[in-house]
Amino acid sequence: MAGEPDGGRASAATRRRGAVLEQAILDAAAEELKESGYSGLTMDRVARRAGTNKNAIYRRWPSRAALAVAAYGRMTVTEARVPDTGELRGDALELLRAANRHLSSPLGRILLDLLASARDDPDLLAEIQARTGGDGLTGMWLTVLGRAVARGEAAPEALHPRVATVPIALLRNELLTRGVTGVPDEVLVEIIDEVYLPLVRGRGPR
Amino acid sequence: MAGEPDGGRASAATRRRGAVLEQAILDAAAEELKESGYSGLTMDRVARRAGTNKNAIYRRWPSRAALAVAAYGRMTVTEARVPDTGELRGDALELLRAANRHLSSPLGRILLDLLASARDDPDLLAEIQARTGGDGLTGMWLTVLGRAVARGEAAPEALHPRVATVPIALLRNELLTRGVTGVPDEVLVEIIDEVYLPLVRGRGPR
DNA sequence: GAGTTTAGGGTACTGTTCGTACCCTAACTC
DNA sequence: GAGTTAGGGTACGAACAGTACCCTAAACTC
Known part of the structure; x- marks a missing residue:
């Protein structure tokens, strides 16, 4: 256990305590998740990577799944950017492509795995929802749609x-x-062209 | 290993062979899936229940997931019934409620778990698709939608x-x-009223 | 029928991992 | 300084997927 001075403190404590240790554990878990996914995540390896042992982990999180959810919550990138192509179709495709990239990434895979393993645990599920900022996504789509309504590209009721x-x-x-x-991109295009645009514009005479 | 005469055969073989044994294993696996879900499924218990041992199982299926998929494929009930309420909304709600009941059942849970665990294996995923008759469902919705088009309740383009x-x-x-x-049922109603009906009818002047 | 091959039933094993138990003591509080 | 807490360390038990090996019933071939 290499001496790691507490940030800014004069004393040279050899043991990390409290929030500092918790941070180290979460960082280690996040790294392991990135490298091996949820199924490859083990408590032994997280402990080793964090330079601690399983006791410290289990004192804070009741299970492997709970630790993974906590670690995942720190990994989500907020690269939210509302596109502005000047038309609804362009905006919607941009948003959907970005979402596809994200959900197809290792991070997206981790999320799906977490949802699967948390299925019996309402508390964990709720925590996943809270940490993945699901509502942030809704906001972006509503923004784009709101613009389309203002431009007359979509019916107001679609909001x-x-x-x-x-x-x-x-x-x-x-x-x-x-x-x-x-x-595949063709599927994304189909989703927008066959479902979304008709839905918000009104299907029928186009 | 209780003597179990081969069905119909005069000889009293003490060992099951080939398809008979395979059936017994799949039946056992299906029972275990029903009782304990996918996460609770173990090869030891399937073997014990089938009155055989793991060698026989691994001679046929390369992994636990593969066995589960095969067993699941024998569990799917085809209770497909196309409702006919005389109007699209009623039909769509019936279909969606039936799907909700099915997907919320232990069987639906098993399916989700299988999809999660087969994620890295395209062959297994393909097999799941093949065995769950996903296209049967599409057919029912198209039938209902086709009727609605004929009645003038939906735009032809929605087909x-x-x-x-x-x-x-x-x-x-x-x-x-x-x-x-x-x-919850309110969500089902919302899906139909806020999304589906407007989509197939055309959003706007209603 | 004799000989050979195959696969079923049986047992045991390895490696891994989750979660638990216990120990010693640094760090903190009063 | 005394008492308490939690961090670092080690070990353990149970479970389980998958593998290895054995014996021989059953099937196949000549």
Whole structure:
């Protein structure tokens, strides 16, 4: 256990305590998740990587899944950027492509695995939802849709969270059944052209 | 190993062979899946229940996941019944409620778990798709939608597989994030009223 | 029928991992 | 300084996937 001075403190404590140790554990878990995914995550390796032992981990998190969720929550990148192509189709495709890239990444895979393993645990599920900022995504789609309504590209009635997030839901459904390869772009285009645009514009005479 | 006469054969063989043994293993695996879900499925217990041992299992299936998929494929019930309420909304709600019941059942849970564990294995994923008769579902929704078009309740352009199956995709998305409790009926109603009906009818002047 | 091959039933083993138990003592509080 | 807490260390038990090896019933071949 190499001496690691407490940041800024004069004393040379040899043992990390409290929040400092917790941070080290979460960092280690995050690294392990990135490298091996959820299924490859082991408590032994997290402990080793954090330079501690399992006791310290289990004192804070009741299970492997709980630790993984906590670590995952620190990994989510907020690269949210609302596109502005000047038209709804362009904006929607950009958003959907970004979501596809994200959900097809190792991070997206981790999320799906966490959702699967937390299925019996409402508290853990709730925590996953809270940490993945699901609502942030809804906000972006509503922004884009709001602009489209203002431009007359979409009907005002379409401004509804469940409507706004249909493409994301369809994307998730595709990922559920496809595996790790990501969703082909043609499918994304189809989702937007065959479902989303007709939905928000009104199907019929186009 | 209790003597179990080969069905119909005059000889009293004490060992089961080939298809008979395979059937016994799959039956045992299906029972274990029903009782303990995928996460609770163990090869030891399947072997014991089938009155055989792991060698016989591994001679046929390369992994636990493969066995589970094969067993699951024999469990799917085909209770497909296309409702006919005389109007699209009623039909769609019936179909969606039936799907919700099914996907919220232990069987639905098993399916989600299998999809999660097969994520790295395209062959297994393909087998899951093949065995769950995903296309049967599409057919029902297209039938219902076709009737609606004929009645003038939906625009002819809406007759598209991806459009027809939007409710199912949205349902799956809900289940992914909710856990085992199933989707509340209000959500089903919202999916149909806020998304599906507007989509197939054309949003705007209603 | 004799000889050979195959696979079923049986047992044991290895390696890994989660979660638990216990020990010693640095660090903290009063 | 005394008492308490939690960090670092080691070890353990149970479970389980997958593998290895053995014996021989059953099937196949000549």
